[in-house]
Amino acid sequence: MQEVTIGIAGAAGDGLDKSGDTLAKICGRLGLFVYAYNSYQSIIRGGHIWLKLRVGDKKVLNHGDRLTVLIALNQDSLERHASEVDEGGAIVFNGDRLKCDPALVRKGVQVLPIPIAELTAEVVKTHGALAPVMQNTIALGAALALSKLGLEEANQVLQDTFGHKGEKVVGLNQSVLKIGYDYANKECESVTTDWTFSKKKRPFLTGNEAIAIAAYAAGCKFYSAYPMTPASSILHWMSTNSRKTGIVVKQGEDELAVINMAIGAGIAGARSMCATAGGGFALMTEAMGMAGIMEVPVVAVEVQRGGPSTGLPTKTEQADLYQVYGASQGEYPRLIVCPRDIEDAYACTVEAFNMADKYQLPVTIMSDLLLSEHHEHVDQADMPAEVKVDRGEIVKEWSEDQGKFKRFQFTESGISPRALPGTANTIFTNASDDHDEESILISDMFTSPPVRRKIMEKRMRKVDNMLKELAPPKLEGGPADADVTIVCWGSTAGVVSEAVEMLNANGVKANFLCIKYIYPFHAKEVTEILSKAKKKISVEVNFTSQMARYLRSETGIAMDAHINKYDGEPFEPKEVMNLVKEKLAAKPINLDVTEADAKELAYHYLRTHSFEKLRPIKMVREAANGHGEPTWNIELAERVSGKKGGSMKVGVRTGATYSFVKDTE
Amino acid sequence: MATLIELPLDTYKGPVSPDWCPGCGDYGVLRSVQEAAGKNGVAPKDLLIVSGIGCSSNLPGFIHAYGIHSLHGRAVPVATGAHLANTDLKVVITGGDGDGYGIGIGHLLHAMRRNLDVTYVVMDNQIYGLTTGQASPTTSKGHVTKSTPVGNAETPLNPLALAIASGATYVARGFSGEAKLLTDLIAGGIAHKGFALIDVFSPCVTYNKINTYPFFKERVYKLEDENWEPNDFHKSLTKAYEWGDRIPLGVIYKTDQPTYEDSEAIFKKGALVKQPLEIDKKVFAELIEEMV
Numbered sequence: 001m002q003e004v005t006i007g008i009a010g011a012a013g014d015g016l017d018k019s020g021d022t023l024a025k026i027c028g029r030l031g032l033f034v035y036a037y038n039s040y041q042s043i044i045r046g047g048h049i050w051l052k053l054r055v056g057d058k059k060v061l062n063h064g065d066r067l068t069v070l071i072a073l074n075q076d077s078l079e080r081h082a083s084e085v086d087e088g089g090a091i092v093f094n095g096d097r098l099k100c101d102p103a104l105v106r107k108g109v110q111v112l113p114i115p116i117a118e119l120t121a122e123v124v125k126t127h128g129a130l131a132p133v134m135q136n137t138i139a140l141g142a143a144l145a146l147s148k149l150g151l152e153e154a155n156q157v158l159q160d161t162f163g164h165k166g167e168k169v170v171g172l173n174q175s176v177l178k179i180g181y182d183y184a185n186k187e188c189e190s191v192t193t194d195w196t197f198s199k200k201k202r203p204f205l206t207g208n209e210a211i212a213i214a215a216y217a218a219g220c221k222f223y224s225a226y227p228m229t230p231a232s233s234i235l236h237w238m239s240t241n242s243r244k245t246g247i248v249v250k251q252g253e254d255e256l257a258v259i260n261m262a263i264g265a266g267i268a269g270a271r272s273m274c275a276t277a278g279g280g281f282a283l284m285t286e287a288m289g290m291a292g293i294m295e296v297p298v299v300a301v302e303v304q305r306g307g308p309s310t311g312l313p314t315k316t317e318q319a320d321l322y323q324v325y326g327a328s329q330g331e332y333p334r335l336i337v338c339p340r341d342i343e344d345a346y347a348c349t350v351e352a353f354n355m356a357d358k359y360q361l362p363v364t365i366m367s368d369l370l371l372s373e374h375h376e377h378v379d380q381a382d383m384p385a386e387v388k389v390d391r392g393e394i395v396k397e398w399s400e401d402q403g404k405f406k407r408f409q410f411t412e413s414g415i416s417p418r419a420l421p422g423t424a425n426t427i428f429t430n431a432s433d434d435h436d437e438e439s440i441l442i443s444d445m446f447t448s449p450p451v452r453r454k455i456m457e458k459r460m461r462k463v464d465n466m467l468k469e470l471a472p473p474k475l476e477g478g479p480a481d482a483d484v485t486i487v488c489w490g491s492t493a494g495v496v497s498e499a500v501e502m503l504n505a506n507g508v509k510a511n512f513l514c515i516k517y518i519y520p521f522h523a524k525e526v527t528e529i530l531s532k533a534k535k536k537i538s539v540e541v542n543f544t545s546q547m548a549r550y551l552r553s554e555t556g557i558a559m560d561a562h563i564n565k566y567d568g569e570p571f572e573p574k575e576v577m578n579l580v581k582e583k584l585a586a587k588p589i590n591l592d593v594t595e596a597d598a599k600e601l602a603y604h605y606l607r608t609h610s611f612e613k614l615r616p617i618k619m620v621r622e623a624a625n626g627h628g629e630p631t632w633n634i635e636l637a638e639r640v641s642g643k644k645g646g647s648m649k650v651g652v653r654t655g656a657t658y659s660f661v662k663d664t665e
Numbered sequence: 666m667a668t669l670i671e672l673p674l675d676t677y678k679g680p681v682s683p684d685w686c687p688g689c690g691d692y693g694v695l696r697s698v699q700e701a702a703g704k705n706g707v708a709p710k711d712l713l714i715v716s717g718i719g720c721s722s723n724l725p726g727f728i729h730a731y732g733i734h735s736l737h738g739r740a741v742p743v744a745t746g747a748h749l750a751n752t753d754l755k756v757v758i759t760g761g762d763g764d765g766y767g768i769g770i771g772h773l774l775h776a777m778r779r780n781l782d783v784t785y786v787v788m789d790n791q792i793y794g795l796t797t798g799q800a801s802p803t804t805s806k807g808h809v810t811k812s813t814p815v816g817n818a819e820t821p822l823n824p825l826a827l828a829i830a831s832g833a834t835y836v837a838r839g840f841s842g843e844a845k846l847l848t849d850l851i852a853g854g855i856a857h858k859g860f861a862l863i864d865v866f867s868p869c870v871t872y873n874k875i876n877t878y879p880f881f882k883e884r885v886y887k888l889e890d891e892n893w894e895p896n897d898f899h900k901s902l903t904k905a906y907e908w909g910d911r912i913p914l915g916v917i918y919k920t921d922q923p924t925y926e927d928s929e930a931i932f933k934k935g936a937l938v939k940q941p942l943e944i945d946k947k948v949f950a951e952l953i954e955e956m957v
Contacts, residue, residue: 216944
């Protein structure tokens with residue numbers, strides 16, 4: 001695959017998301033694939049934003065671990081990311097305002113400070129002073145030149161984006177873009193070879209948008225939600241398009257209301273869905289059990305973010321497995337499914353509605369921030385307008401001659417005929433208390449152990465029958481007799497599949513197993529696969545290896561090693577490959593603060609203590625120093641002058657800040 | 666407009682007899698709900714009774730109509746979802762003061778603010794009955810209960826004032842000892858377009874020895890006997906606070922306002938459940954095109 005990765009770094013409010021959109025659109029129209037990951041913070045302005053677009057001529061499965069072109073919009077961004085740019089790549093920034101420390105730049109990386117004032121002097125004469133956001137457009141032009149993406153599609157995208165503002169605005173943007181483009185062409189070598197553009201256009205969307213549009217295709221009529229990152233963009237899509245889709249969108253007062261509204265709509269017969277993050281789902285759990293005992297079809301989307309509690313609202317994690325699995329008191333039939341990518345999110349959502357209706361139960365789609373919020377180009381064929389719709393057994397008519405209608409009739413399949421309010425002769429009360437076939441409560445006046453036993457068995461039979469319909473997981477990505485089998489779930493699969501490819505290319509025979517259905521679970525199939533696997537390593541974005549524990553409980557098979565990440569960022573392919581190699585070599589886990597960590601910890605301290613005039617320039621490890629652990633002794637320099645500005649010490653094991661000294665002037 | 670055909674009481678005779686304590690105020694409320702549905706000519710198949718949890722929330726099981734006996738405090742959102750999914754159903758929410766004014770108060774306020782076209786009958790006995798006698802949000806100050814052995818320290822909540830302030834458009838108080846009036850109030854609520862809250866004194870003969878039938882009989886009076894006009898927001902709000910020797914029964918406040926459903930254009934095509942599931946492929950293509 002031919003590829004480049006373009007990173008745009010700056011502060012929130014710098015407009016870099018717009019630049020990212022434009023770039024992705026250009027690539028998409030050229031027929032290239034983009035996977036974009038935005039490592040942002042939940043603030044409106046300020047803070048650090050890091051948007052990475054990995055562009056390839058084939059389907060891109062993850063954000064990768066490369067950086068070919070860095071566009072830095074402020075000094076902080078330049079310092080933090082300059083050293084990540086790969087050999088042969090380039091660093092682009094506003095040369096009038098920012099300085100790049102040559103010590104940070106790897107060998108073979110081109111540095112391109114753009115003299116914006118000088119280059120735009122002519123434009124300013126005719127158009128007046130340029131808006132600050134125009135520096136982004138100039139940098140974008142430079143990135144287009146470096147990446148050999150041309151100007152033709154770019155000009156068209158600008159035309160489409162700014163057309164409504166008039167030709168003058170379009171023209172200004174196009175000429176500014178060309179300034180950056182021409183300057184980079186003149187000053188630098190390209191960072192890649194010529195592409196072959198298929199010009200096949202594809203939609204560029206997030207996992208959340210895929211879930212929303214799939215719900216529409218599946219005939220969803222009611223959507224309820226309470227705003228919560230990273231699930232809110234489903235609400236936004238649903239609200240924006242409500243008039244077009246005919247889906248009634250209700251923002252509830254809290255997640256309790258949201259799930260209960262969705263269940264009410266489900267009872268009445270509308271296909272209904274709601275979505276939230278882990279914290280909101282915590283409020284929904286009691287009602288999930290109600291949907292289970294009442295046998296109500298409803299779809300709930302749970303998007304995981306860094307927890308516990310408020311945790312890391314805008315960072316990714318896969319640590320809600322037990323929350324979702326354990327949702328509600330008691331036992332009830334349900335489906336829990338974890339899509340692995342955007343195409344899968346689309347398919348899973350359609351399937352969720354069908355399973356919910358057919359088996360009359362709640363379905364939880366577990367996503368995570370990475371899957372829900374990253375953008376990706378997807379083939380239109382993977383998001384068909386025409387989807388299977390199975391509403392299950394709904395009784396349209398019932399005559400009194402047929403006898404008393406039994407809403408919870410004991411059947412072999414466990415599925416009972418369902419009637420919607422409004423139907424004649426099928427009247428019943430849907431109760432959260434347990435009940436008999438006719439929905440008479442068995443919780444109080446008419447308690448009956450045998451009835452309870454039979455209604456439990458009836459409900460739980462649906463689980464086994466449903467499992468037969470679900471595709472079991474399979475080994476992927478390498479030979480069946482691989483030396484190592486990676487186990488993963490959710491969006492991590494996109495990274496793992498590439499890591500496995502790398503491992504195989506590097507002489508380690510590897511494959512992977514991605515678990516999609518949590519409940520019901522393919523215990524037999526997974527046991528068979530894992531019992532034959534040589535070395536088994538779990539890769540999960542959490543601390544406690546939740547999936548590995550779950551697999552052990554369901555199969556009795558333990559992993560040989562666990563790889564975990566819980567810093568809010570998703571895994572990267574090379575990182576996984578290296579960690580797998582370390583695990584195979586039985587290297588003990590080392591949680592020490594690395595040199596790179598020490599630098600980040602220093603930045604954090606400086607930023608949170610308002611010493612932003614300083615930056616870390618040198619980290620030296622000191623073994624013994626009276627702190628009870630080795631330390632990183634960090635030298636600080638003044639950003640502008642480069643003069644020595646102070647020092648600090650950070651514990652290698654604990655990460656504690658032991659001292660901070662600011663040199664007086 | 667179709668002529669209204671009233672339906673007799675036995676139309677709504679439930680499959681099971683109530684298991685409330687003998688003398689419980691809820692018997693009268695059940696009968697009035699049935700009569701009120703009959704007066705409005707709502708066929709059992711088109712009537713949806715939604716409740717939460719509590720003695721009074723068992724009501725859906727005792728009436729011949731579709732019912733949802735949901736979770737404690739969640740009757741209102743469940744009813745909201747069911748109503749929005751099928752606006753052709755008449756939705757009556759029934760429950761107690763603990764369910765509606767305690768654990769479920771958040772939902773209630775927002776439902777009133779939305780002016781959903783549903784009717785909510787609260788059987789207010791000023792006590793938690795099902796859990797055998799703890800203080801509820803409407804338990805009077807000083808009242809000794811199992812959970813307030815030295816007397817309730819909290820000021821009781823005023824449901825009528827809250828309803829008026831929150832945007833409910835039909836606010837009434839009934840008493841299960843005044844059957845005819847209660848039926849009229851509930852019937853009026855069902856007929857009213859918008860959110861109707863009917864707070865009903867429904868004495869708990871087992872666990873509330875203060876707010877008894879005699880307690881209310883001595884104090885209540887009917888607003889209709891005093892030519893009360895329920896259409897002034899501020900006067901009604903003041904009236905909602907009348908308590909002590911004289912306690913008003915009847916419609917405290919009534920106003921005609923657009924409902925939530927009026928604001929949703931999608932309902933112009935009919936009830937959601939009756940709209941076709943098939944999507945418009947052209948719209949789908951447009952929505953995809955926006956992402957290209």
